Amino acid sequence: MFKALVIEKDEAGYRAGVREVGDDALPDGEVLVRVAYSTINYKDGLAITGKSPVVRKFPLTAGIDFAGTVEASGDARYRPGDAVVLNGWGVGETHSGGLAQKARVKADWLVPLPAGLSARQAMAIGTAGYTAMLCVLALERHGIAPGAGDILVTGANGGVGSVAIALLARLGHRVVASTGRLGEAGYLQALGAAEVIDRAELSAPGKPLGRERWAGVVDAVGSHTLANACATTRYGGAVAACGLAQGMDFPATVAPFILRGITLYGIDSVMARPSVRMAAWERLARDLDLAKLDAMTSEIGLADAVQAGADILAGRVRGRLVVDVNR
Numbered sequence: 001m002f003k004a005l006v007i008e009k010d011e012a013g014y015r016a017g018v019r020e021v022g023d024d025a026l027p028d029g030e031v032l033v034r035v036a037y038s039t040i041n042y043k044d045g046l047a048i049t050g051k052s053p054v055v056r057k058f059p060l061t062a063g064i065d066f067a068g069t070v071e072a073s074g075d076a077r078y079r080p081g082d083a084v085v086l087n088g089w090g091v092g093e094t095h096s097g098g099l100a101q102k103a104r105v106k107a108d109w110l111v112p113l114p115a116g117l118s119a120r121q122a123m124a125i126g127t128a129g130y131t132a133m134l135c136v137l138a139l140e141r142h143g144i145a146p147g148a149g150d151i152l153v154t155g156a157n158g159g160v161g162s163v164a165i166a167l168l169a170r171l172g173h174r175v176v177a178s179t180g181r182l183g184e185a186g187y188l189q190a191l192g193a194a195e196v197i198d199r200a201e202l203s204a205p206g207k208p209l210g211r212e213r214w215a216g217v218v219d220a221v222g223s224h225t226l227a228n229a230c231a232t233t234r235y236g237g238a239v240a241a242c243g244l245a246q247g248m249d250f251p252a253t254v255a256p257f258i259l260r261g262i263t264l265y266g267i268d269s270v271m272a273r274p275s276v277r278m279a280a281w282e283r284l285a286r287d288l289d290l291a292k293l294d295a296m297t298s299e300i301g302l303a304d305a306v307q308a309g310a311d312i313l314a315g316r317v318r319g320r321l322v323v324d325v326n327r
């Protein structure tokens with residue numbers, strides 16, 4: 001038996017709670033992992049509260065990511081004792097998730113823990129941080145080099161935002177952080193933001209084009225914020241869109257695309273190819289300042305994860321929340 005945060009939905013309603021479950025409840029997969037840490041991402045909040053239909057099978061263990069140690073493997077690539085990380089692939093949505101002491105998954109879904117990162121640090125990064133890296137890689141591929149101009153990061157106090165700021169600043173970019181929590185300006189500056197702006201500047205319906213401000217954008221927010229970010233991106237610049245914290249809508253015009261030649265990159269972490277993931281994790285191990293990672297991370301136990309799911313949706317979480325599934 002082991003502990004897991006299980007989502008149930010039946011006549012009694014939708015609920016999440018820590019339960020003792022047996023190994024027989026684990027789904028098929030070649031690799032059995034003893035989980036050390038998982039995390040609370042925005043999507044975990046949606047799954048735990050039931051606010052969006054993230055979980056599509058009941059009962060199901062929640063948790064879209066985990067880091068741990070291989071206990072048993074039927075795949076030659078992994079041996080007992082290997083340290084591994086998992087993000088996405090429907091884990092915590094249709095396949096039993098990482099907010100548990102054990103997980104069984106397909107070998108193809110795992111990434112070896114990069115040298116230089118502990119399991120806890122990998123989950124302090126988590127799916128939010130790995131997605132931030134995917135956004136930064138998209139801007140790099142576009143050719144946006146340090147010194148190209150300001151990079152806007154929206155949802156700055158969140159997980160994606162915090163990691164994006166730390167990464168971009170370390171790489172030498174001038175980062176402008178957009179937040180609804182101006183009282184956290186000191187935290188954002190410590191992560192590397194050169195300037196902090198009120199998210200209200202971007203979150204209301206705007207004009208098709210505005211003053212050209214950003215060489216690039218990492219957007220975790222969507223809706224009018226994404227539309228306004230596009231409308232104020234400089235000629236030839238790029239926007240990496242990964243989130244929907246404000247909304248899933250995109251109330252924009254084509255003006256920034258056809259008059260300023262800007263590019264909008266869609267970022268998906270869930271089904272990203274293994275080679276893309278490995279590259280992102282290697283870059284995280286190399287380019288993320290671990291002292292800043294530590295400064296943005298808080299730790300909770302498995303029993304606290306239900307409340308944390310509600311907290312993240314309410315915008316009450318700053319930075320990243322790691323979950324020690326063994327306490």
Ligand code: NDP
Pocket residue numbers: 040041042043127128131154155156157158159160161178179180181199203220221225241242243244245246247267268269270312313315317319
């Ligand atoms: P967090 O909750 O940690 O961060 C979201 C941040 O967005 C908040 O901290 C807040 O920042 C800001 N925000 C919240 N509500 C609003 C609002 N109504 N209007 C404007 N800004 C708002 O979430 P994560 O960092 O874990 O995820 C961020 C987004 O990215 C989510 O939508 C998530 O679903 C998405 N995501 C997508 C992935 C993908 O594969 N595409 C993978 C991972 C995440 P502040 O207080 O500073 O304003």
